Amino acid sequence: MTDKNKFTALNKLSKQAFIELLGSIYEHSPWVAEQAYEQRPFDSMHSLQHVMFDIVQASGIDDRLTLIRNHPELAGKEADEGTLTADSQKEQSRAGLNHCTAEELKQIRELNKDYLDKFSFPFVIAVSGLNKHQIISAMRSRMQNDDEIEFITSIKEIGKIGRIRLDALMNG
DSSP states (O other): OOHHHHHHHHHHSOHHHHHHHHTTSSTTOTHHHHHHHTTOOOOSHHHHHHHHHHHHHHSOHHHHHHHHHTSOOTTSHHHHHTOSOHHHHHHHHHTTGGGOOHHHHHHHHHHHHHHHHHHSSOOOOOOTTOOHHHHHHHHHHHTTSOHHHHHHHHHHHHHHHHHHHHHHHHHO
16 A cells, blocks of 8 residues: 555544554553544654654643653563553564563663652663663663753653654554
8 A cells, every 4th residue: 555545544534543543652642643633634654753743742741741651661560561562562572671681681670760760750762773782771871861851852762662653553
């Protein structure tokens, strides 16, 4: 199916079907897809991605904080319990987080705890294309950020995750 046909079909979806299709692009936040529905028609992946991220950016600080907090810890309790979303499970697995050594897992969990203690939300990074060593390095590096910079960085990373997920859904 060509891009034009994909977007013609997407634009014709009912609100419920649109939200069901795109509601998981932003972790546990179907409200983004619900608001995007009202801005149809979309003619390209770029326009849809842009609208969805603009909705996130324009939302209140509490909504953005909730969105950040909707993300699971990397190699954390959700992974142990098997409660990650399908997207998060695939993303973390591709980054090798399900094949950590005991020492790597200990480092990640300590960094998760330290990060959460410092910022009051979980560390969020678009892990696509990264390996576990790069992720650990990024966790250490971002611990040096102040609260405002880290909040902004987390939202930008969520935007990257959204782009990756949307691309996988529409082109996968």
